[in-house]
Amino acid sequence: MDPALGAASPMSGGNSQSSGLAALPKRDEIPSSRSSMADSASEMSESDTDAMSLSGISGFSDYNRGSTRQRTIIEEQATRINTMSQENRVMKIEIDKYKIQVGTLQEEIRRLRQASVNIQARAEQEEEYISNTLLKKIEELKKEKETLANYYEKEEEFLTNQLSKKLNHLRHEKCNLERTLEREQEYQVNKLMKRIERMEREAQTKHTSLDQLRREKVELENTLEREQEALVNRLWKKLERLETEKKHLQTKINEKDIAPRPVVKNDNAEKVEAHVKHLKREVDRLRKQLFQSTHESSAQMRSMETEERQLREKNMHLQRKLQQEIERREALSRHLSESESSLELETDERYFQNDLAFNRGRHSPGPYSSIHPATVSSVSSSSSGFAQASSSAFTTPVSPYRSNNQQNNAIPQRSSRSVTTPDRFVKPSPPPSPGQQRLKDY
Structure with missing residues (x-):
C-alpha cells in the first residue's frame, strides 16, 4: 500500500x-x-x-x-x-x-x-x-491699440476739418451759383420779354399793314370793277349812239337819195376805230394794272406769311431756348442736391461708424472709450442745415406765357424775387387767309 x-x-x-x-x-x-x-x-x-x-x-x-x-x-x-x-x-x-x-x-x-x-x-x-x-x-496689442486710437482721433479731426472746409467751399459755390443763376435768369427773362414785346409790336404793325393792304386791295378791286363797268357802259352807249346815227344816216340817204360823202364817213370810221383802239389799249392797261396790283398784293401776302412764319419759328426757338435754360437750371439744382445728399450720406455713415466705435469702446476697456463723435454730429447737423438752405434757395420761376399751358407745362415758376411778368403778353394769333377776309368783306 x-x-x-x-x-x-x-x-x-x-x-x-x-x-x-x-x-x-x-x-x-x-x-x-x-x-x-x-x-x-x-x-x-x-x-x-x-x-x-x-x-x-x-x-x-x-x-x-x-x-x-x-x-x-x-x-x-x-x-x-x-x-x-x-x-x-x-x-x-x-x-x-x-x-x-x-x-x-x-x-x-x-x-x-x-x-x-x-x-x-x-x-x-x-x-x-x-x-x-x-x-x-x-502689452504690444495695448500699445498698438493706443497708437491706433491716437491715429484714429487725428484722422477723424483731419477728416472733419477737411469736410467742414469742403462744406464751406460748397456753400460759397452754391451761393455764387444761385446769384449767377438768378442774374442769368433775370437777364434771359428780360431779354426774352423785350424780344417778345418787340415781336408783338412788329406783329401788330404787320397785322395793321396787312389789314390796310387788304382794304386797299379790296378798294382797288372795287374801283377797277367800277371803272371797267363805266368804260363798258360808256362804250356800249357810244356804240349804240353810233349805230343809231348810222341808221339815221342810212335812212336819210335812202330817203333823199343823196350820195354819202366818203371823206366824212371815212373820218367818222377812223375816229371810231381809233377811239375803239384807244379804249382797248386802256382796257389792256387797266387789266395789266389789275394783274400787277393782284400780283403785288399776293407777293406782299406771301412775304407777310413768310415773315410771320419766321416770327413764329423765332418765337418757338426762343421758347425752346428758354426751356433749355430752365432744364439746365433744374439739372444744376438736381446735381447740387445729389452732391448734398451724397455728402449727407457720407457724414451719416461716418457718424454711424463713430457711434459703433464709441459704443464698442464704452463696453470694452481701452483707449477707444475716450473717443467722442461730437465733431461728426456737428458736421451732420451743418450738412442738414445746408440741405435746407439749398432747398429754400432753389425755387422755380413763373412762366411768362399764362395762356400757353399745354405747350409750357414743363416751365417751372419763378421765385418772388425775380421780375414778375404781366398778363398782357399773349401769343399772337395767325392772320386770316385772303379768302376768309374777302368772304368777311362780302
Missing part, C-alpha cells in the same frame, strides 16, 4: 500541479485572491500536521480497535499532506513571482511618478513661457 500511496501521491501532486498551472492565469489576473489562498493553504497544512500528530497518537492508542481503519486514515492523510505540500510549493513559487511583479510594478510606478513630475514641471515651464509670451503680446 505504501508504493500505491507513493504512486498516487505523485499523480495527485501532478494533478495538483496541473490544476495549479491551470489556475495560474486567474492568479496572475487577481494577485490579492492568490495571496489569500496561499495563506489559507499554509494554515490548512499546519492544521493537517497537528491533526496528523493527534491521529498518530490516537492510532497508537487505538491500535487494537482496527488496523485497517488506521491504515486507510494514514494513507488519506499522507496523500493529503503530499497534495498540500505541493500546493504550498506552488503557492510559494507564485508568491515569488508576484513579489517580482510587485517590484517591477513599484519600479514602474516610481518611474511613472518621476515622469509625471517631469511632465508637470515641463508643463509648468511651458505654461509660464506661454503666459509670458501672451502678456508680452497683450
